[in-house]
Amino acid sequence: MGTWSLPVWAASTQVIEAKAIQQMARQFLTRQLTWAPDRMKMDVFYKGGDVSLPEGEVDFEFRLPGHKNRTGTIPFNLTFRVDNVIKHRVTLLANVEVLFDVVQATRTLRRGDVISSDDVKLVQVASTNPIMNNVMTNVDDVIGQEVVSNLGSGDMISNYMIRRVHVVKRGDRILLVAEKGPLRITAPGLVEENGFQDAIVKVKNLQTQKTVYGTVKDSKTVTVDF
Secondary structure (H helix, E strand, O other), rough: OOEEOOOOOOOOOEOOHHHHHHHHHHHHHHOOOOOOOHHEEEEEEOOOOOEEEOOEEEEEEEOOOOOEEEEEEEEEEEEEEEEOOOEEEEEEEEEEEEEEEEEEEOOEEEEOOEEOHHHHHEEEEEOOOOOOOOOOOHHHOOOOOOOOEOOOOOOEEHHEEOOOOOOOOOOEEEEEEEEEEEEEEEEEEEEEOOOOOEEEEEEEEOOOOEEEEEEEEEEOEEEEEO
């Protein structure tokens, strides 16, 4: 909702031009909608002509029904008052497109490919519908992930299309490392379950034949506490 006051004209009637109504409507929506102004493309449609009002102090009030993060076709209302008495009502329509950041594949990616920085880019997509929550919007969240469904060049990447890569896999031979101050102890180990970076995995110490739990540091190293 928005209210402004207009000056009093010394005339029997006063005219609000259609062009001014559209301009005020754009200003109102720009303030009311949650999208950043530089991310919006807006067209305001007003089929009525100039509005003639009797003399007196004019104020007008916009009303936008519903929530404020809307896109697409948006109906809203404008009411004119003269000396606090309603004299005219107007219905307007706006079409709003919003620019969204999305991660896009730069080439064809096959299932099993691990995504590198050359495989993706961040682009802006204009849409009259909010981008779904599962669409990736940060390149850093995609690089290093494994593709689980084939992607074409230019495809937007959603979270269900990728997965984290196991840094170690069951059966891998790694180095167990235990450190405390200047003391560093190592032993060969055998990974007993798949694990991601920084995940806790079960590893068999091949020297003692005991099973321990450690943190995956890289594909060759698991650290344990002692």
